[in-house]
Amino acid sequence: xxxxSIISWISVGVILAGVMLILxxxxxxxxxxxxxxxxxxxxxxxxxHLPYVIGSAKLVAGWMVVATxxxxxxxxxxxxxxxxxxxxxxxxxxxxxxxxxxxxxxxxIENAIPGLGIPVIAGSLILxxxxxxxxxxxxxxxxxxxxxxxxxxxxxxLYSAVENSVLVAGLxxxxxxxxxxxxxxxLSIQNPIDRPEEENILQ
Amino acid sequence: MSAPLIWVILPxxxxxxxxxxxxxxxTSAVFGGTVATVLSLAALTLPIDTALLIGSFxxxxxxxxxxxxxxxxxxxxxxxxxxxxYALAAIWFFGTEPLGISRxxxxxxxxxxxxxxxxxxxxxxxxxxxxIQIAALLTVSLPTPEQHKPGRGILxxxxxxxxxxxxxxxxxxxxxxxxxxxxxxxxxxxxxVMLGLGFAFLLAVFPLYSWIPMLAEETQPYALAFLLWALSxxxxxxALGFLDRYIWLRTxxxxxxxxxxxxxxxxxxxxFFAMFxxxxxxxxxxxxxxxxGLLILALGMVSTDTVETVFLLLIPRGLELxxxxxxxxxxxxxxxxxxxxxxxxxxxxxxxxxSAVIVAHLSTVGFPLLAGFPGRSIxxxxxxxxxxxxxxxxxxxxxxxxxxAIRTLAVFVMAPESKDWTLSENWVQxxxxxxxxxxxxxxxxxxxxxxxxxxxxxxxxxxxxQ
Numbered sequence: 001x002x003x004x005s006i007i008s009w010i011s012v013g014v015i016l017a018g019v020m021l022i023l024x025x026x027x028x029x030x031x032x033x034x035x036x037x038x039x040x041x042x043x044x045x046x047x048x049h050l051p052y053v054i055g056s057a058k059l060v061a062g063w064m065v066v067a068t069x070x071x072x073x074x075x076x077x078x079x080x081x082x083x084x085x086x087x088x089x090x091x092x093x094x095x096x097x098x099x100x101x102x103x104x105x106x107x108x109i110e111n112a113i114p115g116l117g118i119p120v121i122a123g124s125l126i127l128x129x130x131x132x133x134x135x136x137x138x139x140x141x142x143x144x145x146x147x148x149x150x151x152x153x154x155x156x157x158l159y160s161a162v163e164n165s166v167l168v169a170g171l172x173x174x175x176x177x178x179x180x181x182x183x184x185x186x187l188s189i190q191n192p193i194d195r196p197e198e199e200n201i202l203q
Numbered sequence: 204m205s206a207p208l209i210w211v212i213l214p215x216x217x218x219x220x221x222x223x224x225x226x227x228x229x230t231s232a233v234f235g236g237t238v239a240t241v242l243s244l245a246a247l248t249l250p251i252d253t254a255l256l257i258g259s260f261x262x263x264x265x266x267x268x269x270x271x272x273x274x275x276x277x278x279x280x281x282x283x284x285x286x287x288x289y290a291l292a293a294i295w296f297f298g299t300e301p302l303g304i305s306r307x308x309x310x311x312x313x314x315x316x317x318x319x320x321x322x323x324x325x326x327x328x329x330x331x332x333x334x335i336q337i338a339a340l341l342t343v344s345l346p347t348p349e350q351h352k353p354g355r356g357i358l359x360x361x362x363x364x365x366x367x368x369x370x371x372x373x374x375x376x377x378x379x380x381x382x383x384x385x386x387x388x389x390x391x392x393x394x395x396v397m398l399g400l401g402f403a404f405l406l407a408v409f410p411l412y413s414w415i416p417m418l419a420e421e422t423q424p425y426a427l428a429f430l431l432w433a434l435s436x437x438x439x440x441x442a443l444g445f446l447d448r449y450i451w452l453r454t455x456x457x458x459x460x461x462x463x464x465x466x467x468x469x470x471x472x473x474x475f476f477a478m479f480x481x482x483x484x485x486x487x488x489x490x491x492x493x494x495x496g497l498l499i500l501a502l503g504m505v506s507t508d509t510v511e512t513v514f515l516l517l518i519p520r521g522l523e524l525x526x527x528x529x530x531x532x533x534x535x536x537x538x539x540x541x542x543x544x545x546x547x548x549x550x551x552x553x554x555x556x557x558s559a560v561i562v563a564h565l566s567t568v569g570f571p572l573l574a575g576f577p578g579r580s581i582x583x584x585x586x587x588x589x590x591x592x593x594x595x596x597x598x599x600x601x602x603x604x605x606x607x608a609i610r611t612l613a614v615f616v617m618a619p620e621s622k623d624w625t626l627s628e629n630w631v632q633x634x635x636x637x638x639x640x641x642x643x644x645x646x647x648x649x650x651x652x653x654x655x656x657x658x659x660x661x662x663x664x665x666x667x668x669q
Contacts, residue, residue, distance in 0.1 A: 135362050139355055139358060141353065141358065144358050144361070144362065148361065148362060148365045151365065151366065151369070152365065152369070155368075155369035155372075155373075158373075159369070159372060159373070159376075162376050163372075163376065165271075165272065165273060165330075166271045166272055167270060167271040167272060167273040167330065168330060168333065170271055171330070171333040171334070171337065172333065174337060175333065175336050175337055175340065175368075178337055178340040178341075179340060179361075179365065181340075182340050182343050182344070182361065185343070185344055186343070186353045186357070186358075189352065189353060190352045190353060
């Protein structure tokens with residue numbers, strides 16, 4: 001029991017690391033690495049309430065999304081996007097606020113809906129909050145898709161605690177894959193020569 | 204043989220078949236339109252879950268199919284709805300022929316409609332949000348032309364649709380708690396807010412409809428019109444399901460007023476913005492948003508007529524948007540852009556397409572003798588009885604759209620007197636547009652033609668129709 005609790009908190013840490021990587025580094029490689037970490041952390045939290053098989057299926061589906069987006073990027077002209085320092089610190093500051101809010105709200109939600117587990121709620125809220133931040137501060141296709149996948153993952157972590165339908169789990173995996181494929185499609189039709197300047201709210 | 208197999212799986216297979224095996228646009232349009240027509244007629248004539256005896260041969264279309272422990276279920280009352288949906292789908296698919304986008308459009312369109320139909324049939328009905336989300340993901344590739352960089356509109360659409368699903372699923376879960384303890388006001392309020400947010404994203408309630416006019420500038424108007432028709436139609440059906448299922452949603456006067464206020468807000472703002480538009484695609488987008496506002500209003504005026512009123516708006520909406528999208532897409536092919544400056548005097552060269560735009564626009568306004576009028580007259584009547592203030596606001600919004608129609612007409616005929624009138628559309632285009640205009644007039648003048656389809660629909664939502 002204690003070991004499970006420790007692993008759950010480690011999973012929240014892994015999710016947090018993924019979130020920080022995504023928000024601090026704007027290059028697609030870091031974004032996808034962060035997303036892969038988020039899926040890994042979410043896997044353990046999902047298995048607190050769902051069987052390992054379903055959790056594993058979600059992990060595999062998530063990593064397939066990461067692979068799909070990665071393969072698409074590899075076929076695009078190589079770019080290495082350097083993140084400006086102001087933007088990095090600004091994003092990390094926002095992520096810190098989102099994390100503080102998540103840890104603050106988690107006990108209250110646990111009181112309202114007992115049995116979910118504080119690590120599950122905290123992990124879910126961090127993913128959801130960071131995803132919202134991500135889609136709010138950029139219009140880059142990869143970043144938006146990663147943000148949306150983060151939001152979905154946060155929702156899946158919490159929803160797995162209240163709904164154990166296999167059909168729902170399957171459809172959510174299909175939606176994850178669909179979102180990844182949609183991102184790949186949008187990236188592939190984007191003219192690489194006229195690629196828009198990265199939108200930066202600090203500029 | 205089961206109903207979900209015929210009206211969900213078969214259309215999806217037809218879509219995949221068209222994508223893989225059909226190379227020509229014309230064949231795809233004719234095949235797709237014919238299959239959709241056959242499905243519509245089958246829904247109209249074959250009773251679901253009732254034994255049929257033809258000579259010595261007896262058969263029954265079973266109502267459900269089980270997938271991963273959950274069911275797709277159609278009731279006998281679903282026949283009319285399926286007939287309406289596939290009849291409108293047939294119109295959309297035939298309409299692609301003059302535009303040369305049939306193969307991609309029809310194949311994707313079939314799969315999208317199959318998913319939307321599955322959203323109506325899935326049990327528990329809350330899971331409809333998942334099917335709607337998958338269909339929304341597919342629609343992304345419908346209006347995004349290849350070799351063009353995707354704009355902000357499509358990303359915003361993707362964001363809003365994706366955000367809607369978690370809210371609706373969570374609201375659904377909370378609503379089961381509300382059912383268990385109806386006195387828990389806090390939980391009721393939380394569930395209501397969640398549900399409201401989910402539907403606000405899905406139905407693009409003000410200010411969340413910004414993606415629609417953006418997309419109208421970025422993409423093929425016909426595909427956008429289809430997206431707006433399909434998404435709002437099935438979202439409204441899902442909303443009707445919620446109203447039917449949860450008694451407190453349809454009996455609470457506060458919730459009814461909130462829904463009405465949201466609808467009026469959408470009508471007013473979209474009508475106001477439409478008045479100042481100088482882009483034909485954006486104008487169509489704002490008109491579609493205004494119609495969504497009217498649908499929300501109809502949902503808010505919960506009565507025994509709600510289901511009929513909603514479908515009396517949805518059927519003309521499908522026709523109007525198809526005609527409008529087709530005509531605007533044709534004009535886009537012959538004009539440098541859809542800006543008013545590029546469309547001045549275009550009615551002299553393309554009178555049928557220009558007429559189609561004006562007729563569809565006026566029908567959306569609710570002009571008498573056009574298809575949009577009967578549904579709107581019911582809404583006006585009911586709304587005036589409930590709130591004069593809301594009626595005034597809705598009138599103001601509709602007036603804005605009327606001003607936009609007059610401006611469009613002025614732009615279309617703004618040509619030197621010396622310029623001759625010519626018919627530049629080809630015969631296929633003229634037939635399609637002519638039939639669309641005729642259908643809008645027929646429904647406007649003789650709305651009773653829809654009665655056989657609409658009469659059985661209240662049975663779909665047993666509590667709401669009582």
